[in-house]
Every structure is written in structure tokens, then in C-alpha cells.
Amino acid sequence: MHDDRLTGVCRPIRSPVTRWKSRLSAAAFLSVSLSSCSGVQSALDPAGSEASAVATLFWVMVVGGGVIWLGVIGLMIYASRKSRSLMGEAGASKVIFFGGVAFPVVVLAGLLSYAVWLMPAMRPWFGGEGEGLRRIEVTGEQFWWRVRYLDTSGKVIRESANEVRMPVGERVLFRLKASDVIHSFWIPSIGGKMDAIPGRINELQLMATKPGSYRGVCAEFCGTSHALMAFTVQAMPASELDAWLAAAPAPAVSPNPGGPAPADPAPGLALFLRHGCAACHAIDGTEAEGRIGPDLTRFGQRPTIGAGTLPNTHENLVRFIRAPDQIKPNVRMPAYGMLPEDELAAIAEYLRGLE
Ligand code: CUA
DSSP states (O other): OOOOTTTTTTOOOOOHHHHHHHHHHHHHHHHHHHHTTSSTTOTTSOOBHHHHHHHHHHHHHHHHHHHHHHHHHHHHHHHHOTTSOOOOHHHHHHHHHIIIIIHHHHHHHHHHHHHHHHHHHHSGGGGOOOTTOEEEEEEEETTEEEEEEEOTTSOEEEEEESEEEEEBTSOEEEEEEESSSOEEEEOTTTOOOEEEOBTSOEEEEEOBOSOEEEEEEEOSOOSTTGGGOOEEEEEEOHHHHHHHHHSOOOOOBOOOTTSSOOOSBOHHHHHHHHTTGGGTOBOTTSSOBOOSSOOOTTGGGOSEETTTTEEOOHHHHHHHHHOHHHHSTTOSSOOOTTSOHHHHHHHHHHHHTOO
């Protein structure tokens, strides 16, 4: 006898339009989910040893969970059949013990042991304190990242902002600090995140395994512009990084096409100094030595402005200097909308020329 209690009566009446809608939304969901599996900011497209461990654990959990889910659904379908034979009390107790107690205990203990076993790969400080490692100090600020490259004695070799350059195939010790509120330093493609907390230094070891350009983010709500506090990560051969650290920044000078080497400093620098930008920003090789805002040495090399907020173009930079709070709410930098357009343009041109 056919039983339509489960198949017929409760089935919703669906028009072809509804069916198409649900197919389309399923396809959209799938494409969004799959597209987030790759790219410059995906923990599932690992480019670092710690991110690989995280991705492996994720896939083991997904596949294991999927197999168990299929088993449970299969059992449910089996139990809903009317023709099955009745089970005795002893048999039912066995099902409850093995299915409800023994199985979850074994599976969860297995997964926990596996995750604990993977942990040294995700948090390498289990294996040592990181003596002799390259050190990069990163400070979370509202709403940007101060990045300092240190030598083995802890002396600052070079300061930068919103951009981390790290070697490929070499473990790096990140010393994480915060100057105002709690931030969280996270490069999904390279490894797990760690909080940056005012008044203390957290250490995180990461190793990039693939050269490339990646995106890091702040992973702890830290204020209005929390979501506008990203940074770029360049993973490169160690020799290239050492050359970048050792090279003196080229002084920006006024363009003089075809003529002899220009000697005058760029007009943008004079405006930058005259309008007080140097009170907050530093540029190596100039009088600008402010330490409140991001260091702007080699600003022209950075792909973004405002900590990953906008592409580094002339128009965007002029907009940012004119009214930074319209791009990043509650940013600390005052607006310079009172400056004439040609002065804004000259400052932007000068900054973008810093290599
Ligand atoms: Cu810094 Cu969120």
C-alpha cells in the first residue's frame, strides 16, 4: 500500500516561476560560496603553512560532517518507512547507546585529537620562542596599521604603514601591539588571526609559502571604520625583501623631463611641510618626522590609500586629503578642504611620487 503522508499531502504546490527562482538563488549561493574559496583573502586558498593547516582541518571537518549527515538522513529515511519490522526494547537500547553515546564520543574525541595534533602547525610557538627569527612589529591604530621591521636586537630598521612585506619560506615573528583599542591582525591566506591588545605584546609566527600579494584585515570590531582597516601583504623572496629594507628611499624631486638632474625639492613637499602634515606623518629623508599618523615614506609603492580603503590613484588621494572623514568615518586625520585645488593636487602628486 502506498503511503502519501510523507510524500503527497504536505508537498507545497510550486509554480514553475517559484522553481526557477529557487534554482537561481541556489546557483547564486553556490557561486558566491565557491568564489570565496580563492583570491587574495581566502583561508581556503592557503599561501602559508599555518593557513594550510587551518584549511586541512576545515576540509576534514566538512567531509566528516557530510558523511555523518548523510548517515543520519539515511537512518531517518529508513525509520520513516512503514514496512520496517518493529524493534525490541533491547535492540532500541543498543541503538541509543551506540548511535547516541558511543559514536559521538568516538567521533568527537577523534576530531579533537586531530585538531590538537595539528595545533603546533597553526601556532608554531609550541615548538619554540622564536629566537633568531625575523621580527615585524605591527601596531593596530584607529584605523590603520603601523608596521616596523626590526633587526635581531629589536632595533627598528624601517617603518611603513598598511603594508607588510614578508619573506617566502622563512618563519616570521610578528609582535602585535595596539595603541588605542583592541584590534585583531589577520592575513587569511597566510595564517590564523591574533588580537592586538593595548598594553601588551602578542606574538604570532607565520610562514608564507607562495609568493604573491594578499590582503590582511582587522578581525576585531574597533570602531566606526573597523571594516576600513585592511592592509596588503607582499610575500617575496627573502633576498628581495632584504634589498627593499636596505635601500634608501629615493627623494622626490620636481619633475624635469629631458633636462639635467633636478635639484629642487618637489613643490608638493614644501606645501606638505607648510600645512603641518609633518606634525603627524614621517617621510624618510625629509624634515617630516611626525609619528602620530602613518609613515608615508615610499607611499607611491602602496597599492591603496586609507588602509585598503581606496586604490592609490591621484583623484582618490586628493579626495582623501580634502575630506578623509567622508571616506573613513571617525578618522583621526583632519580635513584639508580649505586648501586650493592646485595645492591639493601638488601634495598628492608629491606623495604618489615617493618610491
Ligand atoms: Cu581595528 Cu577592527
